[in-house]
Amino acid sequence: MQTFDFDLFVIGGGSGGVRAARMSAQRGARVALAEVADMGGTCVNVGCIPKKLYSYAAHYAEAFEESHGFGWVGEAPKFNWDTLKANRAKEISRLNSIYINLLDSAGVKIIKGWARLLDAHTVEVGDKKYTAKTLLVSTGGTALVPAVEGHEHVVTSDSMFDLDPFPKRLAVVGGGYIACEFASIFNGLGSKVTQIHRGEKLLTGFDDDVRDFIASEMRKTGVNLQLKSEVEAITKTADGLVIALKGGGSFTVDTVLYATGRIPNSNGLGLETAGVAVNAAGAIKVDEQYQTSVPSIYALGDVTARVQLTPVALGEAMVVVDQLFGPLAGKKPRGMSYDFIPTAVFTHPNIGTVGYSEAAARAKFDNVSVYRSDFKALKHTLSGSTERTLMKLLVDDASDRVVGLHMVGPDAGEVVQGFAVAMKAGATKALFDSTIGIHPTLAEEFVTMREPVQG
Ligand code: NDP
Numbered sequence: 001m002q003t004f005d006f007d008l009f010v011i012g013g014g015s016g017g018v019r020a021a022r023m024s025a026q027r028g029a030r031v032a033l034a035e036v037a038d039m040g041g042t043c044v045n046v047g048c049i050p051k052k053l054y055s056y057a058a059h060y061a062e063a064f065e066e067s068h069g070f071g072w073v074g075e076a077p078k079f080n081w082d083t084l085k086a087n088r089a090k091e092i093s094r095l096n097s098i099y100i101n102l103l104d105s106a107g108v109k110i111i112k113g114w115a116r117l118l119d120a121h122t123v124e125v126g127d128k129k130y131t132a133k134t135l136l137v138s139t140g141g142t143a144l145v146p147a148v149e150g151h152e153h154v155v156t157s158d159s160m161f162d163l164d165p166f167p168k169r170l171a172v173v174g175g176g177y178i179a180c181e182f183a184s185i186f187n188g189l190g191s192k193v194t195q196i197h198r199g200e201k202l203l204t205g206f207d208d209d210v211r212d213f214i215a216s217e218m219r220k221t222g223v224n225l226q227l228k229s230e231v232e233a234i235t236k237t238a239d240g241l242v243i244a245l246k247g248g249g250s251f252t253v254d255t256v257l258y259a260t261g262r263i264p265n266s267n268g269l270g271l272e273t274a275g276v277a278v279n280a281a282g283a284i285k286v287d288e289q290y291q292t293s294v295p296s297i298y299a300l301g302d303v304t305a306r307v308q309l310t311p312v313a314l315g316e317a318m319v320v321v322d323q324l325f326g327p328l329a330g331k332k333p334r335g336m337s338y339d340f341i342p343t344a345v346f347t348h349p350n351i352g353t354v355g356y357s358e359a360a361a362r363a364k365f366d367n368v369s370v371y372r373s374d375f376k377a378l379k380h381t382l383s384g385s386t387e388r389t390l391m392k393l394l395v396d397d398a399s400d401r402v403v404g405l406h407m408v409g410p411d412a413g414e415v416v417q418g419f420a421v422a423m424k425a426g427a428t429k430a431l432f433d434s435t436i437g438i439h440p441t442l443a444e445e446f447v448t449m450r451e452p453v454q455g
Helices: 015-026 041-046 048-070 081-106 177-189 208-221 310-325 358-364 412-424 429-434 443-447
Strands: 006-011 031-035 109-112 115-119 122-125 128-137 141-143 169-173 192-196 224-226 231-237 240-245 250-253 255-258 262-264 297-299 343-345 351-355 368-375 389-396 401-408
Touching: 006 015, 006 115, 006 310, 015 031, 015 041, 015 081, 015 310, 041 048, 041 081, 048 081, 048 177, 081 109, 115 128, 169 177, 169 240, 169 250, 177 192, 177 208, 177 343, 208 224, 208 351, 208 358, 208 389, 208 401, 240 255, 343 412, 351 412, 358 368, 358 389, 358 401, 389 429, 389 443, 401 412, 401 429, 412 443, 429 443
Parallel strands: 006 031, 006 128, 031 109, 128 297, 169 192, 169 255, 192 224
Antiparallel strands: 115 122, 122 128, 141 262, 231 240, 240 250, 343 351, 351 401, 368 389, 389 401
16 A cells, blocks of 8 residues: 555645645645745735725724714824734734744644646655645635736736825725725825726625725725726836826826736646646646546645635635544535625725625515615714715525625624525515614614515
8 A cells, every 4th residue: 555744734824724634634645735934824914814904003093083973082193004004914924933932833844935836646845745545735825916017017916005204195006905995095095096997886796886885985084996908017206106097198106016916826836747636727636526637636725716715715725624534523524516606895985795785686586675775874963974875685585585785884894794694594675674783783774664665
């Protein structure tokens, strides 16, 4: 019988890889994990976590502003970018250490360096070779900057957290999650932000009402949103970076952020050598069990480019672990469902969404009832803010099931998470109606919408 150095060798220490390595080791497997950079991947180092911390920082701007209506008097404190950067860096390195400690205490061997597949069971890191019964590729993704003239002057989201100095004038190119979040955050922190998006609406794939509503709200907060607009060229001058737009017009900024999508990190991994098939976009092809074209090699998370969200990679990791090393005692092996994945966009205000957009629901179901509420939150009766909140439900008339739930408003992600459980459980509109609201909250609106929108 062939013997291997490890039962499982994980390439990539992001959310999915760390979870798979740790949980496999806890089930008694001999596990190694190779990571070339800081432990935790995009989410911990240059994604979800620092982004959310900066979003909190940015929200103070409006909080100080709004406090006057509640009787608070005085000048707003001044923002210190260096303090935020230093505090964030300290917190992220604390998280890096926690990840390393969790892996260490589970018995995972951490190997620092770039890992390359040599064959179906062998990995090379530096000048060392390791064998494993199963290999797992969880190397994530990376930002893609199109070949626009002057692209060498732009940055991606990876660099936004440590910019020096703080960009007084920022251009953000793109209309997806990352572009909208960074436009909101830096606008809140005090940059003069211009967001350039090629489409007619932001956030392709989201409900159209949400897309229109967030554009209007972001504009109210001060983001200069240029829709149906594209960059022709970026030129460096003594005064900053000059952005020339297609069709004419130009303006000057200190920093240009390109947030135009991410591609799988599949280059240089030896995938071809090992015979692992990728699609035209470089994403590793996997079946429902996350097995690649080579039976002993698995892949999950952003490198498979299915749904690029941390909790999805975590869920996929648990499916792989249960499959390879069995579920925990008394538990069933987990499955992964891609239906009703809730998601939030940390714009100001936030977006929270789960289920179908109105257009997708109408395409899927014969008859759809739409419930919609657009209102000024109680808080803003005194705050002086003109911010409005949008809440929307989509109901499949045949089953009465709520198939779409959307919110633009404060803490929308927090609100939507709970409703996502109900929707996965197949909650009907009648069940929503019979649920007692919590008064006075924004969330109660979801259980008090009685009349569908006509027409
Ligand atoms: P997205 O795919 O969400 O958005 C890319 C944007 O760039 C789109 O608006 C797209 O326009 C535009 N675009 C693409 N190519 C070009 C081009 N050549 N020129 C101009 N514009 C272009 O990618 P992101 O980078 O924003 O985020 C990647 C993924 O990361 C997300 O899909 C999401 O899954 C995840 N993420 C999740 C977050 C969260 O959960 N809060 C936060 C951040 C990221 P068009 O729509 O016209 O194609």
